[in-house]
Amino acid sequence: MRSARKLEVKTPEQLRVMRRAGLVVAAALNRIAQSVQPGITTADLDAIAVSVLRENDAAPSFLGYHGYPAVVCVSVNDEVVHGIPGPRTLHDGDIVSIDFGAIVTDNRGQGWHGDAAVTVFVGEASAEDAALSDVTRSALWAGLAAAQAGGRLSDIGAAVEGVVRAAPHPYGILADYTGHGIGTQMHLPPSVENFGPAGRGPVLQPGLALAVEPMVTIGSPDTDVLEDDWTVVTQDGSRACHWEHTVAVTSEGPWVLTEPDGGAAMFAAMGVDSPAASRD
Numbered sequence: 001m002r003s004a005r006k007l008e009v010k011t012p013e014q015l016r017v018m019r020r021a022g023l024v025v026a027a028a029l030n031r032i033a034q035s036v037q038p039g040i041t042t043a044d045l046d047a048i049a050v051s052v053l054r055e056n057d058a059a060p061s062f063l064g065y066h067g068y069p070a071v072v073c074v075s076v077n078d079e080v081v082h083g084i085p086g087p088r089t090l091h092d093g094d095i096v097s098i099d100f101g102a103i104v105t106d107n108r109g110q111g112w113h114g115d116a117a118v119t120v121f122v123g124e125a126s127a128e129d130a131a132l133s134d135v136t137r138s139a140l141w142a143g144l145a146a147a148q149a150g151g152r153l154s155d156i157g158a159a160v161e162g163v164v165r166a167a168p169h170p171y172g173i174l175a176d177y178t179g180h181g182i183g184t185q186m187h188l189p190p191s192v193e194n195f196g197p198a199g200r201g202p203v204l205q206p207g208l209a210l211a212v213e214p215m216v217t218i219g220s221p222d223t224d225v226l227e228d229d230w231t232v233v234t235q236d237g238s239r240a241c242h243w244e245h246t247v248a249v250t251s252e253g254p255w256v257l258t259e260p261d262g263g264a265a266m267f268a269a270m271g272v273d274s275p276a277a278s279r280d
Contacts, residue, residue, distance in 0.1 A: 007190060008183045009207035014112065015248050015255070018183065018209060019280070021058065021104040021114035022246055022257030028052035028100050032072070033120045038092045042074040046085035049100055061101025061113050061186045068230065073099040073117075075231070080215050080223060080240040081177060082230040092123035095133070097242035101186055113186045115211045116258035117244035128218065129239060135171060136216040136241040139163035143179075143194070143212045144263060145272045147247045147254040151204045158196025160214050172221030177232065179213045182246055206251045213244030252276035 010018065028049045035048055049071045053060055060071040068084075075083035075097040076090065082099075090096060099117035106112060119133045139160045146159040156179075164171050179192030190202060194214045219238025226233060234240055247263075248255040253274030256263030262277040 007202060007208060008181060008188050009205060010183055010209060010248070011207065014106070014183070015207070015209065015257070017104055017106045017112045018114060018246070018248065019257050021102050021112050022116070023260065024052065024056045024058045024102040024104065025100055025114040025116045025246075025258045026260050027056070028102065029098060029116060029118050032098050032100075033118055036090065036096060036120050036122055038090060038122055040090050042076070042083070042085040042088045042090070045074055045098065046070050046072050053102060056102075059103040059111065061103055061115060065186065071100070075099070075240070075242065077239050078234045078237050080174065080217065080232045080234060081242055082232050084228055084230055090122045093126065094122040095125070095129045095239055095241065096120050096122060097240070099242065099244065110184060112184065113182050114246050114258050115182055115186060115244065116246060117213060117242045119241045119243055131169065132171070132216065132218055132239060132241045133243075135164060135167045136214050137243045139194075139214045139216065140212060140243040140245060141266050141270065143214065144245055144247045144254055144256055145267060145270055147204060147210060147212070147249050149204055149206050149249050149251050152199050153190055153192065153201030153204060154196055155198045155204075156210070156212060157193040158198035160212070161195040164214070164216055169218070172217040172219060174215040174217070174221050174223065176223070177215055179211045179244070182209050182211045204249045206249055208249045209246060209257070210249070211244060211246050213242065215240060215242045217241075248276075250276040255279065
């Protein structure tokens with residue numbers, strides 16, 4: 001899925017188009033998350049995303065990608081990522097990760113992608129599942145905060161890993177599934193790993209856009225792929241969690257393109273100075 005060509009650096013105007021795609025992604029994930037309840041099917045969640053795309057004159061990133069048959073990925077319980085929506089009914093106590101991407105076209109006809117994922121609960125979350133999601137989301141935001149111009153790519157993964165390893169539970173971090181560059185294609189170089197050490201890899205330069213996406217398990221990080229050739233599950237049956245955002249590196253700090261406020265509130269709470277996050 002990755003090419004060896006140079007990293008795609010965007011102009012400020014191109015990042016603004018990506019921001020439009022990111023806001024479509026945010027709107028869809030928010031509507032889906034609010035709709036999750038016992039009795040709804042994973043296909044119903046896919047249909048919600050289709051509606052948001054139509055309302056915003058946007059196109060899906062996932063549908064048809066290497067033959068993927070749906071608009072969203074819905075991964076339940078021991079499914080880590082790439083779960084295909086269908087007739088499966090959600091039940092009280094399920095933990096559900098929803099991954100979604102959208103394309104917005106600029107005035108030259110070039111499509112630009114946004115990509116994000118959230119984890120939600122059906123009914124009341126168990127303490128164990130809530131802790132898993134909290135750690136994964138905190139790790140994501142640590143990685144986003146590390147997307148600083150002049151830093152190195154592996155600073156992001158080191159920040160993600162640092163949060164997960166500091167947790168009292170020995171969580172697993174998937175190594176075979178990583179974040180990625182994003183822009184004119186959904187998957188571009190570089191791969192964004194979720195572990196360190198810091199200070200390695202390409203220099204993060206303004207205009208680079210990255211999808212940061214830690215995938216964390218309660219048990220072993222070892223996985224299998226089901227017979228559908230897409231759904232990734234934990235080998236030991238333990239539950240998994242996936243959080244993701246698209247972030248742009250700017251000279252003023254990270255700008256989270258798939259967060260409605262650009263990341264301003266979270267960065268402020270973390271003590272991270274990022275004027276770019278408040279530019280909308």
